[in-house]
Every structure is written in C-alpha cells, then in structure tokens.
Amino acid sequence: MARVVVNLPATAKRGEIIEIKTLAAHPMETGFRHTQLGELVPRDIITRFVCIYNGVEIFSAELYPAIAANPLITFSTVAAESGMLEFRWTGDNGYAVTQSAPITVV
C-alpha cells in the first residue's frame, strides 16, 4: 500500500500561517534510466498533488521526473476555520492516494 505522511499542527489560531509538510513513499522512476541489459525503465512518477481545505483547493503542484524519490512538498496556508484538509496524490500507472487531516482553529 502506498504510504504517505502529512504533518501539520492539530490546532492553530485563526489567521495564523501554518506550515504543512507532506511526504509520499514513491520511487519516482524517471523514465530516463536503463537496466544493465540496456532496456529503458518505464517512467513511474507522481504527476500531481492537490491540497483541499474544507472543499476549497488551496494548493496544487505538478511534479516532473526531476523531483527526488519519496517526494516531499512543504507549503503554507492561513488557518481560516476548523475542519478537514484533504491531500491527494495522483500519478502514473493509476497511482492515487488520498489522506486527510483535521485541524482545529481557535
């Protein structure tokens, strides 16, 4: 099973800028490497990452083969209201993982 890790504060003050760290366990095979027999290793990467905060997309990224294995993406958002943050990774060979994390805004 594809594993992902998301790190963000469980509680935040309203209007505070919080940092969100995300990590997905993925080899990010570039599609530029060859095996010892000279065959090209097919590309297998995560191509897109999206973060949705209470139904509103607040951050998205397109990833390319130049992103290192186990892609780490850190970004920030304003803690607007309590609720759920949803994280989605999609990629080659039908890779799709969703993770969510609650946040309490006081």
Add this chain to the structure above:
Amino acid sequence: MTTRREFLVLACGAFATAAEAQLDPSQEALRRAAFREAVRKVTGGAPVSRGRVKLDLPPLIDNGNTVPLSVSVESPMTGADHVRAIHVFTEKNPQPNVLSGHLGPRAGRASLVTRVRIADTQTVTAIAQLSDGTFWSDSVHVVVTLSACLEDGLI
C-alpha cells in the same frame, strides 16, 4: 614511443576534461533550447525580471539525487496582490521542468520546499507568476559532484 610520464600527463588531462565538460555539447544545446521553450510555455513570451524571488539550493551538491530546494517570493499574499504560481526549471536535466506549484491568497506566505534531482553542474531557475501578470525569477548556479542519472553515464 610514449613514456610513462607522458602517458600519465595525458591520462590526467583527459580525466580533467571529462570532469569539466560532462555533457556532450550538442546535447547541451538541445537541453538549453528545451529549457527556453519550457520557460516560454509558462510566461507566454512575457518578460521575466530578476528579483523578489529567493531560490535556495546548496551551492555544492555531493549527491544530485536528493537536493533540498526552497523557493520563497516577496509578496503580501492578499486577494489583489499574490503569487499565482511558482515554477522551477533546470537547464541541463533531461527534462527542463522540475515542479510547478499553484497557490493563492490563502497560502498566506509564498514559499515552497521540496527535494529535487540535479543531473549536472548547472543553473537552476525559479520563476514566480504574480496576480498582476508579471513574472519574477531567481537563478542559482550549483556544482554537482555525483550526478543524478549517473548510472548511464550522462544521458
């Protein structure tokens, strides 16, 4: 007849050249063209000014397979004035695009951290697209000792 001394001098010279010019010159020209094309695709030919963007990469990279990269842009991040997107490009990787991040006023702060692969000693460029339609950039020259993709020689 080549003496042992001459041979050593020649061999060292050959290695030194190989270490400096790692990529084939014709390949290098192709990749620079691909880089310019990728930038044009993002900017649509609009001028890109230097400044406001801070691209942070270690200047000397031991291992090009995992290189920490961070980009931050000076911006108030309000509804009227914010950063729409941050794009990162390399000029010598097999593909110029590295990452495109899309953000908005709800980001609060225009910053992005990730880890990238760097194939060769080269210049890495970050371009920020602002809500007023202007583009700002920063470039960093990095020296790579162990390249990503080295298994194949340099591809």
